[in-house]
Amino acid sequence: MDGTSLRERKKQRTREALIDAAFELFTTKGFEATTVDEIAEAVEVSSRTFFRYFGSKEDVATSVQLQQFLDVYSALDARPAGEPVVTALRHAVGQVLRAYEEGGDDAFQFACVMRLVQDSPAVMARSLEMCTEQLDEMALRVAGRMGVDPIADPRPKLVAAVASAALQVAVRAWRETEPDEKVSDLADRAFALLEAGINYPPPA
Amino acid sequence: MDGTSLRERKKQRTREALIDAAFELFTTKGFEATTVDEIAEAVEVSSRTFFRYFGSKEDVATSVQLQQFLDVYSALDARPAGEPVVTALRHAVGQVLRAYEEGGDDAFQFACVMRLVQDSPAVMARSLEMCTEQLDEMALRVAGRMGVDPIADPRPKLVAAVASAALQVAVRAWRETEPDEKVSDLADRAFALLEAGINYPPPA
DNA sequence: CGACATCTGTCAGGCACTGACAGATTCGCT
DNA sequence: AGCGAATCTGTCAGTGCCTGACAGATGTCG
Incomplete structure (x- = not known):
């Protein structure tokens, strides 16, 4: 065993x-x-x-993506306890992405998966499905950071979903930009916007 | 013709x-x-x-969902120009959802689609794919409201993605709650949280 | 009514995916 | 080492989604 x-x-x-x-x-x-x-x-x-x-042909790609989620979880757990959730997510995601960019081993596979997800609709669909499956897990960790009930309080699930969406936007922007802008930078900027609030123009 | x-x-x-x-x-x-x-x-x-x-068996369901997106677009265009984007989205979505709840014709079909999406993974996957397809369109309208370039400025796409994520969270919460809590209320609460900012605890 | 465009059914076929069965491999135990 | 049990694998047969190609039916316009 x-x-x-x-x-x-x-x-x-x-x-x-x-x-x-x-x-x-x-x-x-x-x-x-x-x-x-x-x-x-x-x-x-x-x-x-x-x-x-593998349950399907698409699952070969998503099984790799699942590992990436687990990496983010580890990085998230390592963040200091007092840090606000979006800030913690920002640093955790940035950390994992930078590791993929510099680590020669998985760097190729990482870019490979990203291209695959963006290019073929079936993989995209399955990937999105897997992301939503992971939302509960991520919400659980966010709830732990916030010190609230992950079921009664809707905020953890919202934060998880929003963070996932922001990451998807960053990855997609990365695939569409011609020059080699780094994913980690794009993701960092997206999360920074989330931290500041997105109800433009700010009713100050 | x-x-x-x-x-x-x-x-x-x-x-x-x-x-x-x-x-x-x-x-x-x-x-x-x-x-x-x-x-x-x-x-x-x-x-x-x-x-x-229909391109696939799943497309029967998503074709109905597409119409719901178009309804939101119409409602969004009808919102006053000065209104902040998330606030405008909140009202537009709430308006459309309340119409579905009270309108007897489409109310059944609406609930039907939602159940379908949540219950069968294939429909869920296709639905998520269609939602991301609609993100560009929604980002375009958000950019128009903000008066910025929808390509150069990353914020419209981020707002659209975040709003879509919030709506998905609300719908899912609706399907999981035992009593008949209204979707419109759940969505309204989710968007209200977005308006206030989600980087808990607020570093005040 | 006739030329034309468009829609539909039939046929053939590829590919993803699954249940059932039998044979091969490994494991745990003596 | 040897033997039974658990597990893994290949083969086979079959279903269902989806597509291209062709021919016939139906609507369109002069």
């Missing part, structure tokens, strides 16, 4: 092999032009086995 | 018949248990014709 058993290691290896093969094919042929059979063949398993690891 | 030609009227009729039949079957049998063939049979057309009207 532990992670060092032969069975578990084999499973992990085929799982990663499937992800690698899938991204290789997605980037060269495109998402919809790639069939599950091709991915499975590249790893020398049956297509039936593919569906035992 | 005008809307009163026989051909156009026939098309409109089959389109509405398909939507009605689809919702009838979705509510009784469930979304995934309903096949496109069944919907087409109920209207006495071929399933091929169904796909000439």
Whole structure:
């Protein structure tokens, strides 16, 4: 049952092999032009086995995105307790994004997933669905920071949803800008706007 | 080419018949248990014709949601020019939702779509995708209200995305609350929170 | 009425995805 | 090592979504 058993290691290896093969094919042929059979063949398993690891062809991409969410959670937990929630989210997200930008290993895969999400509607749809699935988890952490009940108080869920939306806007702006503006900067600016309030013009 | 030609009227009729039949079957049998063939049979057309009207089975639901977006746009344009954007969105959305709650015709269909979106993942995914498609349009109107460039200034897109997220949170909260709390009230509260700022605790 | 455009049904087919079964692999135990 | 149990995998058959291509029906306009 532990992670060092032969069975578990084999499973992990085929799982990663499937992800690698899938991204290789997605980037060269495109998402919809790639069939599950091709991915499975590249790893020398049956297509039936593919569906035992991933619920759908899109899930290969979203499984990577899920890990990114978990990274944000870790970074969020590491932020000081007194920090306001949006500010904490701003720093946590910026931290994770900068790590992806500089870390050579996952940097390619990260850009790969982002392009995939923006370019193929099916992946986009599944990705958005996964993001909303993660909203409860994120709301839970926000509620913890605020010291309020995550069910009775609507604010944690709102903050989580708004933060997720801001991040999506930043990523999309990143994909659309011609020069290589950094995602981390775009996201940082988006969160900074959230901190200041968005009911323009401010009724001061 | 005008809307009163026989051909156009026939098309409109089959389109509405398909939507009605689809919702009838979705509510009784469930979304995934309903096949496109069944919907087409109920209207006495071929399933091929169904796909000439709707790009996918999910699109039957999202086509209705699209109309709701258009309603919000109309309401938004009717708001006074000086009003801050989030406040204007709050009133526009509230106005549209209250109309759906009281209008007996579309009230049933509205509740129907909302249940559909929350209950079946495929519809949820497609719905979210359509919402992001509408973000540009909404951002355009927000930019007009703010009197800024919708491309150079990132704020309109951010406001649109945040407002959409807030609305989604409200709808989801509505579906989860046992008693019949009104969507319009939940949405109003969510937008009110946005107006006040969400960087809790406020660093006052 | 006739030329034309448009809509529809039928057919064939690809691809995503699933349940069921049998064979192979690994695990836990003696 | 050896044996039964649990788990993983491949094969097969099948359903359902969705699409291109063609031919026939229907509406449109001079």
